[in-house]
Amino acid sequence: MYSMKWPESAPMRGGLEAVIGAVSDVAERSFFAMVESCDGDRFAELTAAHRDWLSASVSFDEPGCAGMVTCHLPMLLAERLFDAFTGRDPDEPPADVAEVHDLVGEFANMICGSWLTRAANDRTFTLGRPEVRPSAEPVAGGLSLVVDEQPCVVAVAFTRVPEAVTSR
Amino acid sequence: MMPPAVAARSVATVVAPAATEARVVVGIGEFAVVTRPEQTIVTHALGSCIAVCLFDPVAGVAAMLHFLLPESAINQERARLQPAAFADTGIPLLFQTAYHYGLEKKRTIVKLAGGAEVSETSGASLQIGKRNALAAKNLMWRNGVLVKSHDVGGHVARTVHLSARDGRLQVFNGRELLKEL
Amino acid sequence: MRILIVDDSAMMRKMIRRVFALVDVPIDEIHEAGNGAEAMEVLDLHDIDVLLTDINMPVMTGTELLREIARQPRWRHMRRVIISTDGSAARRDEAAGLDVRCYLEKPFSPEVIRDVLNEVA
Numbered sequence: 001m002y003s004m005k006w007p008e009s010a011p012m013r014g015g016l017e018a019v020i021g022a023v024s025d026v027a028e029r030s031f032f033a034m035v036e037s038c039d040g041d042r043f044a045e046l047t048a049a050h051r052d053w054l055s056a057s058v059s060f061d062e063p064g065c066a067g068m069v070t071c072h073l074p075m076l077l078a079e080r081l082f083d084a085f086t087g088r089d090p091d092e093p094p095a096d097v098a099e100v101h102d103l104v105g106e107f108a109n110m111i112c113g114s115w116l117t118r119a120a121n122d123r124t125f126t127l128g129r130p131e132v133r134p135s136a137e138p139v140a141g142g143l144s145l146v147v148d149e150q151p152c153v154v155a156v157a158f159t160r161v162p163e164a165v166t167s168r
Numbered sequence: 169m170m171p172p173a174v175a176a177r178s179v180a181t182v183v184a185p186a187a188t189e190a191r192v193v194v195g196i197g198e199f200a201v202v203t204r205p206e207q208t209i210v211t212h213a214l215g216s217c218i219a220v221c222l223f224d225p226v227a228g229v230a231a232m233l234h235f236l237l238p239e240s241a242i243n244q245e246r247a248r249l250q251p252a253a254f255a256d257t258g259i260p261l262l263f264q265t266a267y268h269y270g271l272e273k274k275r276t277i278v279k280l281a282g283g284a285e286v287s288e289t290s291g292a293s294l295q296i297g298k299r300n301a302l303a304a305k306n307l308m309w310r311n312g313v314l315v316k317s318h319d320v321g322g323h324v325a326r327t328v329h330l331s332a333r334d335g336r337l338q339v340f341n342g343r344e345l346l347k348e349l
Numbered sequence: 350m351r352i353l354i355v356d357d358s359a360m361m362r363k364m365i366r367r368v369f370a371l372v373d374v375p376i377d378e379i380h381e382a383g384n385g386a387e388a389m390e391v392l393d394l395h396d397i398d399v400l401l402t403d404i405n406m407p408v409m410t411g412t413e414l415l416r417e418i419a420r421q422p423r424w425r426h427m428r429r430v431i432i433s434t435d436g437s438a439a440r441r442d443e444a445a446g447l448d449v450r451c452y453l454e455k456p457f458s459p460e461v462i463r464d465v466l467n468e469v470a
Contacts, residue, residue, distance in 0.1 A: 030456035032306035034299055086364055087309040087459070099360060106358040110455050113405070113434020117454070122438040127405040129357065305458070314371050314463050 009161045011064035012119040016143065022115035023145060023154055030110065031084045033148040043144045046151040050074035053135040054101065056108035059128035062120050067158040069112040071104070072138035077150035078104050105130030111154065194219075197253035199233035199262050201269050205333040214282035214326040216297035218304050220259055221279040221328070223335030227270035230332035233262040237296065238303030255303040263311075278313055279337045279349045280304055281328045283320035297321065317349040350470060351378040351395065355388040355402040355411065356432065365401065365432075368462040374470045385409025389417065397427055399469050401453075404433040404440065415447040428469040432457075 006015055014021070020037070027033040038046075052075040059068045073081075082088065082095050082103045095103075109130050116125045142155030194200045194211040202209055209232040211219050222231040233252055240247030240254040251257035263273070283301035301320040308315055319326070319339045327340040337349040352369070354362045362381045369376055380395060382388035386409040388402065400418070404411040411431060418424045429449045433440070436454040444452050451465050 026456040028298075028302060029458050032302045032309070034295070034302060082360070083310070084306055086360060087312070087367055089310065089312070102358055103360040106361055109358070109405075110434050113455065114436075117434065117436040120437065124437050124439045124443075125435060127434070129407050309459050312371055314368070314460050 006156075007158050007161050010158055011121070011161070013121055014119050018119040019111075019115050019143060019154060019156060020145070022111050022118060023143075023147075023152075026107065026110045026114055027147055031081050031107070031148075033081065033084060036146045038144070038146045040144070043146070043151055046146065046149075047138065050076060050151070051136070052076075053137055054078050054104050054132055055135040055138075056101075056104045056130050056132045058105075058108045058112040058130050060112055060116060060125055061128075062116065062123045062125035064120065064123060064161075065158055066160040067156060069108060069115065070142070070155045070157070071108040071111060072135060072142065072153040072155075073104065073147070074150060075100075077147060077152060080148055080150070081107060101132040105132045108132075115156075194232050194234050196234055197236055197250045197258075199231065199252045199258065199265070201229065201231040201262075201266050201271075202332045203227075203229055203269050207332040209330045209332070210327070212327045214328065215284055215286040216282070216300060218255070218280055218282040218300045218320070219326075219328050219330075220262060220304055221281070221330045221335075221337050222262065222266055222271060223277045223279075223330070223332075224266075224271040224275045225277065225335060226275050227272065228332065229266055229269050229271040230330055230335065231262055231266040231271065232328075232330050233258050235259070235300065235304075238299045255300060255307060259304065259307050260311075273311075273313065276313065277316045277335050278308060279316055279330075279335075280318040280320055281326055281337065281339050281349070284322050284324055284326065286323055286325050319347055319349060350374065350376050350398050351380070352376060352399045352401070353380045353382065353388060353391055353395075353397045355382045355385065355400065355406070355414065357383050357403065357406045359383070361403070361432075364459070365462055368459045369466065371459075372463050372466055374466055385411060385414030385417075388414050392418070392424065397424075399428045399430065399466075401430045401432055401465075404431060404435055412443065412447070415444075415449065419447055430465055430469060 024035040027035045055072050057068050057070040078100050082100050138153040142153040145152050190206055192200045192209045200209050211234045217236050220233040235255050235258040236253050238255045240257045247254050247257050251261050283297040285297045324341045329338045339346045354365050356362050380391045382391050384406040402411040430451045431444050431449050432453045434455045441452055
């Protein structure tokens, strides 16, 4: 089971619940996908079924803090999200890799922005361009979620907070 | 071998374009298509289930599906016998049947109702209502259809009436009219 | 109606285009741009009636684009819509000062794009 360290000094409303809320909102509204939590054993089982993963990172900067949101998801889920978001007709040719990467980047972008809108106490923020890379497996240290019956890890890493970081 | 009319009953679909009754009732896992302006299609007990309602104002065709579950893969035998029980088999069947009676996709007004979490049963904890609503919306979008309006979610069971005269959808909780879509 | 969609995600632009193809609103042209600078190039070449723009984009942000548009009387008629993940009150207040007709917060369903198009058409 992955866990995410949340610095006490991070000036963000809602903690991890706000992150989960953002993932659910994005997945349901734009991707018609269900988001659930699950226990470590089930998550490990779901994760083991996949070899090809994508990692999408979006940096953020706002007056209170800065950091990065990263989403790790298997290629199978990425392709499903692509179909759902674009409304791809099954008779259309499958998406090419660049399009899937673009879409996963936008997925991460929306999660990051949606979370900051909830959590940043109405401060404006800027987001970096999403960076998407193939990955062999998800990294440790994130929220373990199930999106449309598939594993997805969402991690928030802070690079700047008002006081010294004292992670638990 | 069963004659076609009885076979249709065995798959629990209701297709009543020639029905004379003004009120056509669709049960769980059933659908109906009507073509007379004086007719109304009604379905009750929409808990976690979804009513998919179609209306073509030019052809004067109204149709309604009452499905229980999002994906037929979980019970393919049941899907074979009762395709209207699932979103992924029922919704295409609803459209294909309505096309036979003159409905055209481009003109069709689509409304959804239901998808509530109404009890503390295992169904509620599995959030079947939400899954059903997401499945219906996804299928519509994947098939190039935008939903005109919807009343989904919440915690109350709904009854809906679809008018074949003007496509108006009335949503009730018991006798109380909740809204008109 | 001539529309310009500005977003650094090609898939977001594709999704919006797909909605436009399903809506019963007469659309003559749809142009796309990946950032504010590209949008300015399109605006110099084509008459645009409706602009949909993201905020956070590389090279030139949506805010910078809207400020540039607001400076020029020839674009006064253009109906402006923001589509952004940033739903903060501060950003919305900023948009209000830039003559933005609709502020659409991501994530949204396809139907929301349809409703916005019907509103600005």
